[in-house]
Amino acid sequence: GAGVSQSPSNKVTEKGKDVELRCDPISGHTALYWYRQSLGQGLEFLIYFQGNSAPDKSGLPSDRFSAERTGGSVSTLTIQRTQQEDSAVYLCASSLFGSDQETQYFGPGTRLLVL
């Protein structure tokens, strides 16, 4: 079946602009995660959605970052007033609630470059 998909695959923006990154999880997966992969920081957790529960936002680096998940499926990560240090690969993952819940399946990522 289809895996996790993300769009766009690449995004170049100017400092100060807002960007939206999209994630389509595997069908039926109730948990969705956003991570950021950058050269200096490695892989960092950003935010986690599980079903209808309030999201775990503990990894968001600043209030310029936000995310939503509509209808328990597609998620959008929004970065407002982008800064050069936001340049990174943004990864989305999903998992199935249940005995195999811990296995997270990752999308190909969105490579963001802020000029």
Add this chain to the structure above:
Amino acid sequence: GDSVTQMEGPVTLSEEAFLTINCTYTATGYPSLFWYVQYPGEGLQLLLKATKADDKGSNKGFEATYRKETTSFHLEKGSVQVSDSAVYFCALSTSGGTALIFGKGTTLSVSS
């Protein structure tokens, strides 16, 4: 807080050599442990996992054993191939459905 430490790379090996990538962790409770692999130009893929002490995860000739006494989850393969060239990440999850905590990643390069 919880953390994962893995050996710095890059690791450069000849084909058919033995591979070990060390990984140690610090966690409260009883974490699940994972190895993910990222091939060039591709996304992260789960390579193997272990959910309790003394469990051995294995896949594609790779193995790792969950050692609670040494808080380690070292990745091994008896005979590497050029196609194993990738970045390998050790990770933990402290309870089901929570975020993964990753190590910095180890780049493996295998030459023929």
